[in-house]
Amino acid sequence: LGEGITAALSRMCRATVADDAALTTCLDDVSRALLRADVRFESVRAAIHNVKSTTNPSTLPPGVDRRRAVHKAIFAELCHMLDPGKLPFTPTKGNKPNVVMFVGLQGSGKTTTCAKHAAYHRRKGFAPALVCADTFRAGAFDQLKQNASKAKIPFYGSYTESDPVKIAMKGIDTFKNERCDLIIVDTSGRHRQEDALFEEMRQLSEATKPDLVIFVVDASIGQAAFDQALAFKKSAPVGAVIVTKMDGHAKGGGALSAVAATRSPVIFIGTGEHIPDLEPFDVKPFVSRLMGMGDLRGLVDKFNDVVPDDEDNDELVPDLTGDFTLKTMRQMFKSVQRVGPLGQVLSMIPGLSARFMEKGKEKEGQAKMKRYMTIMASMTRKELEFTNPSTLMTESRIVRVARGSGRPLRDVAEMLEEHKRIAKALSKLPLKKLANNNNSRET
């Protein structure tokens, strides 16, 4: 989605005059990008219509930057499309425990997301706990147990009790007594939206009176998320939505906008299978990230301008369009630590922002980068420049680097793992294509 909109805007930026014709072409491109991302046709038509009626380049007074005006209008429209204009319930720390119930079809990612959600809030200072009220699927409790243990979250469930309401009530009581302030109830799903499931959701929410019911939906179903969200809202008081599997799905834009069309606020998006892969969803930053990627090149260029002459430019400016090696990662860390502009760019990269620049955790992120740089200082050039370092880094190499840097083996392994994750996040951005476009324009 981002790629298409970005391309359209940058084509428009390249046009010498931003007149009506350029605007029409640009909007055609933007609407194609939205449709390709599976956004509902009605929404796209409405959005484009609104931009057209609010922005008329030829009538803008002289001195107004026309491209900026178009950019702003598209930004506002995309925000409007994704923003239900309602604030969701947010748990608060204190005496009264918050009860949150997860609902959704089987396989949508409830159990995984429950654990991510618990871990996220524990990082914010909550004392979370997980309750498994899924008695439908064999092995459901084991799966929750496994996820909870991985994230070190207390859990409750039963192998023998078959009534989900009883388990939920017992679990909630248990954790209330243990002074947990965020009790998360995982429920069962079915393959299809069927009466038995909705009846169970209704009974559960009536008995447990949750403060918030979160509907979990898989991004890959695209527009079908609209009907599903409506169906669940009918049987349980759904107050917020989490869209999972946003990593690598072209239909992500479709699922997001479809959910938004039901006027339900999306609070998080799931971006991977691991516990930290959950990102708070805010419409504006999301849309600016979506539209801002095209400026990546421009910002990197600008960055070149602000680097003082006596600095070693090569060391400071990572080439994100080539292979992502450990050396690139080290350059990236260095630049984040030294200057603003590139730091801003890097904060747009989904995998990176969550790991190193999370709000309120900047210090820890910085410390982590510093630790990794110490480790990398003990690595050989070959290791740093190797395309897929995990395959090169044998145990003996890891031991050598750990000794050399005075860091535990675990830190070296963690750094390699982190490198892999960032490389994966970067591989999903249209960076290579951007580089190719730039080259073809030069030749």
Ligand code: GDP
């Ligand atoms: P449930 O049936 O709704 O409880 O779904 P699960 O939590 O068991 O998840 C189903 C599958 O989706 C599991 O293999 C998860 O690892 C995977 N999954 C969940 N969330 C995400 C996500 O955000 N990204 C990816 N790639 N996989 C996910």
Ligand code: MG
């Ligand atoms: Mg489950």
